[in-house]
Amino acid sequence: MDFQARLEALTHQLRPWSALWSRSILQGWPESGAAYPEDWLDYARSLDETGERRLDQGELVGAAPPSLGALLGALEELTKLPWHEDRHPMTVSETQGLSDKKAHELARVLALLGSRTRFIQQAVDIGGGMGHLARLCARTFGWTFHSIDRDAALQDKGRQWLKRARSPVGGPLHFIQASVEDGPQPRIDPLFSGRDRASIGLHTCGPLALTQIRKSRGAGFVLNIGCCYDKLELPRDYPVSGIGREHPLPFTPHALALTTRGRPRKTEAEFARMKQVYAWRFAFHLLSKRQFPERDFVRAGDAPRALYDSPFASYALDRLERLGLSSNMTADELTAFEVSVRAETRDLLLCHLLRDRFARALEVVLLLDRAIFLEELGFEVELLQLFEPDVSPRNLALVASQSV
Numbered sequence: 001m002d003f004q005a006r007l008e009a010l011t012h013q014l015r016p017w018s019a020l021w022s023r024s025i026l027q028g029w030p031e032s033g034a035a036y037p038e039d040w041l042d043y044a045r046s047l048d049e050t051g052e053r054r055l056d057q058g059e060l061v062g063a064a065p066p067s068l069g070a071l072l073g074a075l076e077e078l079t080k081l082p083w084h085e086d087r088h089p090m091t092v093s094e095t096q097g098l099s100d101k102k103a104h105e106l107a108r109v110l111a112l113l114g115s116r117t118r119f120i121q122q123a124v125d126i127g128g129g130m131g132h133l134a135r136l137c138a139r140t141f142g143w144t145f146h147s148i149d150r151d152a153a154l155q156d157k158g159r160q161w162l163k164r165a166r167s168p169v170g171g172p173l174h175f176i177q178a179s180v181e182d183g184p185q186p187r188i189d190p191l192f193s194g195r196d197r198a199s200i201g202l203h204t205c206g207p208l209a210l211t212q213i214r215k216s217r218g219a220g221f222v223l224n225i226g227c228c229y230d231k232l233e234l235p236r237d238y239p240v241s242g243i244g245r246e247h248p249l250p251f252t253p254h255a256l257a258l259t260t261r262g263r264p265r266k267t268e269a270e271f272a273r274m275k276q277v278y279a280w281r282f283a284f285h286l287l288s289k290r291q292f293p294e295r296d297f298v299r300a301g302d303a304p305r306a307l308y309d310s311p312f313a314s315y316a317l318d319r320l321e322r323l324g325l326s327s328n329m330t331a332d333e334l335t336a337f338e339v340s341v342r343a344e345t346r347d348l349l350l351c352h353l354l355r356d357r358f359a360r361a362l363e364v365v366l367l368l369d370r371a372i373f374l375e376e377l378g379f380e381v382e383l384l385q386l387f388e389p390d391v392s393p394r395n396l397a398l399v400a401s402q403s404v
C-alpha cells in the first residue's frame with residue numbers, strides 16, 4: 001500500500017472538518033455545535049430511531065446532504081485496509097481459561113506470525129502480561145521467547161499457569177519484569193536486535209507502541225497493535241514520521257480520545273443504552289451550566305448503571321451530591337428541566353453521532369504515520385485488519401519486516 005498517498009488523501013478529507021473532530025462537543029457547547037453545517041443537523045434531526053442507529057453505523061438513509069454523503073463515502077474508502085483473516089487452530093487445552101476475546105486475538109496473531117516469520121528464532125513481547133502469547137509462540141514455533149511486563153503480579157500468574165499446564169512448553173520461555181522505556185536499557189535492548197528476532201506488542205497502550213517501534217530498529221520482524229491513543233502526548237507522539245510532519249493534522253487530546261471510540265456496530269440494546277446515558281449526561285450538563293455559570297465544566301462522571309435507568313431527577317440529585325453541589329431544585333423541577341431541554345439534548349446527541357464518523361479515519365491517520373515511520377527505519381510494512389472489530393475493536397496491526 002502507498003501509505004503516503006493514503007495519508008495525504010485522508011488528511012485532505014479531514015482537515016476541512018477539524019473544527020468538528022478536534023473539539024469536545026459538550027465542553028464547547030453551544031459554540032461547538034455551530035461548527036456543524038446546518039443541513040447536516042437538519043438531516044440528522046429528520047431521522048427516526050432506526051435512522052439514528054444507521055447513522056451511528058456510518059450509513060445515511062433518505063436524502064442526506066451531498067457534502068455529508070461525499071465525506072462519509074470518501075472516509076469509508078480511505079479507511080479500508082486489507083484483512084488477515086486466517087486463524088491458527090488452537091486446542092481446548094491451549095484456550096482453556098482465556099476469554100473469547102483473547103482466544104480470538106491469539107488465533108489471529110499466531111496465524112499471522114506463522115505466515116511471516118520464516119527467519120525468526122527468538123521473540124520478545126512488550127507488555128506480555130501473563131505470557132499467553134509467549135507460551136503459545138514458544139510451543140507453536142519453538143522460539144526462545146522473552147515476555148516483558150512491568151506488572152510482576154501478572155507475570156507470577158503466568159508462571160503458575162505454566163506450572164499447571166500439562167502440555168510441553170516448546171522453546172525456552174523467560175519472563176522479564178521491566179518497564180520498557182525510551183532511551184538505553186542495557187538489560188533488555190539486545191532482545192530487540194537481530195535479523196532472527198521478532199518484536200511483538202499486542203495492544204501496547206498509547207506511547208508504548210512508539211517505544212516498541214524505536215527499540216526494534218534492528219529487529220528482523222515487528223508486529224505492533226496499538227490501543228489507548230488518548231494516552232499519547234502531543235506533539236511528541238504525533239506525527240512521528242518525516243512525511244507525517246509534512247502533512248500534520250491539528251490533533252488535540254479530544255481528537256485522540258475520539259480515535260479510541262471507533263466501533264463499527266452497536267447492538268440495538270447498546271445503542272439504546274448509549275442514548276440513555278447521553279440523555280442524562282447532556283441534560284445534567286445543561287443544568288449545571290445554568291445553575292453554576294461560574295464553574296468551567298462540571299464533570300458528571302460515570303454513574304452506576306442503574307441510575308441511567310432511573311428518572312432524571314434521581315440521577316441529577318445523585319450527581320450533585322457526589323460533586324458537593326446543590327441546585328435547590330425539587331425532583332419535579334428537575335424533571336421539568338430535563339423535558340424543557342430535550343430538543344437541545346437531542347442536538348447534542350446528533351452532533352456526537354456525526355462527530356463519531358471521524359473516529360476510524362483519525363485512528364487510521366495515526367497508524368499510517370507509524371507505518372511510514374517504520375518504512376523510514378528501513379522496514380517493509382503492512383497495515384492490516386487482524387481482529388473482528390465486534391470482538392476486538394482496536395484491530396489494526398502494523399507488520400514490518402526488514403527489507404532484504
Ligand SMILES: C[S@@+](CC[C@H](N)C(=O)[O-])C[C@H]1O[C@@H](n2cnc3c(N)ncnc32)[C@H](O)[C@@H]1O
Nearest residue numbers: 127128129148149150151178179180202203208
Ligand atoms: C493492554 S495490556 C496488554 C496485555 C497483553 N499484551 C494482551 O494483549 O493481553 C498492556 C500491558 O502492558 C503492560 N505495560 C504497560 N506499559 C508498560 C511498560 N512501559 N513496560 C512494560 N510493560 C508495560 C501492562 O502492565 C499490561 O500488562
